Amino acid sequence: MECKKSPSIFDNSLSPSYDLMVMLNGSVIEVSNLRKTYKSIAAIDDVSFQVREGEIFGLLGPNGAGKTTTVECLQGLRHRDSGIIKVLGFDPEADASSLKKLIGSQLQESALPDRIKVWEALDLFASTGKIAVDWSALIEQWGLKEKRNAAFGTLSGGQRQRLLIALALVNNPKVVFLDEMTTGLDPAARRVTWDLIKAIRDRGTTVILVTHFMDEAENLCDRIAIMNNGKLAALDTPQNLINIHANQIKVIFSTERTDIDWLKTVPHVHTFSRNGRQVAVEGDGPVLALVASELVKHGIVPLDLRKEQPSLEDVFLKITGRSVVE
Amino acid sequence: MKSLLKLTWVELKLFFREPLTLVFSFALPVVFLLVMGGVFGNKPDTTGMHIYRGVGAVNYYNPAYIALVLASIGIVAMPVHLTAYRERRVLKRFHASSLSVWHIVGSQVLVSFFIAVLGSILLTIVSMLVYHSEAPKMWGYLIPAFILGTLCFTSLGVMLGAILPNTRAAQGVGLMLFFVMMILGGAGPPPEVMGTVMRDVGKATPIWYVIELLQDPWLGFGWQVIASLIVGGITLVATAITVKFFKWD
């Protein structure tokens, strides 16, 4: 592990166990056997994982899966029932004040005073970090220049969200937690946000990203954890998740013909399903070519025959057994 | 320290951007002073009833309305401010940064002091200009009394902000307490003309003792030991309750 551009990563003010931890296994966050119960609901049920330095770590899962609870436990905002958490070598609850200077946070639900101005908010939160930072670059990057003197209460939803993301970065954090950061952003702002988050990662910041957007997770995350009912259901790189959990290839075409049961007998085809005119065939290997040639033999020549690569969404549906709810 | 000062500065600006609290902290006490001064003038009572402790009404009311300024900051403005912060998860966002409870409370205390000093000076200037009221007599006692009174109402305000569930409750409770204190606590009709029940209710409010604490050195009667103990006690109890019940979300 070499010292990157930002020298403060190995700042001796970090906890002593941190350097050792990073050197031993490259992880900045270690979670083992984390549990959190609300009355009868097990919001987090024995979850363990590690996050490596400088990666974008995605946290996916249906509503109520326990994502927010998990990231808030990691930030010392909620009290865990049991388990061990180390973030940058600190226990988030016992060493809260040391840790909070080093992390950035965008909460799923939070706000600022209605009458605080954009620049005042940045200036205030910049003062909570370890080192003085120049926040004028952030105002520009996050498209808030015209709104510099606007009150928080007068910002649009997307502008507020951008300010809240900028605030998560204003103390130059080593680890930043983003809980549904692009919710409410328009498509262009979403792309810009992705690029900015990648740039932050490239400077050595570790990013924990909770999201419901599959494209966002696929595009940004180095590794993805999928949570379901408080449990960690899968954890891997996006590609590995797809290879392991959604190895089926989908062949799709449209036809009026209904006498297509012979599809099942085509080699490498596993199943097929029909939805109106559209037929979806699932299979593996050379299934596209085989289906295509059989279709021609049966006198069906669809204009829209195509292969669909399995996507993260397929993995999500398979693992959680439901569709993406937004 | 740097973030405490930044937070205090922001909070101060926010205070001045909130019209309602400005009315309660600056305008209302001045209006009352003008009304009471207009009705009773500033000539000491000579009927032998010893109304207004034998001093001119405006001399009497000036320190009493300073207590009212302190009460409006602590009881009207602060609980609403803090419950709104919790409700809208502003507090939670603060908590996620390295701001601690002491930053939050500390900034409120500093803002209170600043507003209290400003409101008191404004009030005193008006009463001096309009009614030629007398300047405070015993500064050495007045200043600690002022500090103690401000701490008392700030701690009560923070406590209400910590225990009241939401902004509506804070508005209701705050305004009710404020008006009861204003009318019965010694900032309304002179205690000498109040019935015993009214006076007993008045004596159950903190403002009664804060007024005594401020009024005596102001008029040259000295230091009110019992009042100072009661005001100090309220401050400690309110702080203890805050520490126990404060929640970030």
Ligand SMILES: Nc1ncnc2c1ncn2[C@@H]1O[C@H](COP(=O)(O)OP(=O)(O)OP(=O)(O)O)[C@@H](O)[C@H]1O
């Ligand atoms: N303060 C709370 N009190 C009681 N139950 C809670 C509380 N916070 C969360 N829960 C419950 O814990 C579970 C996990 O909630 P959490 O907010 O972590 O889910 P999530 O994965 O972030 O969901 P979403 O995608 O909707 O944000 C849910 O069943 C929720 O109802």
Ligand SMILES: [Mg+2]
């Ligand atoms: Mg959530």
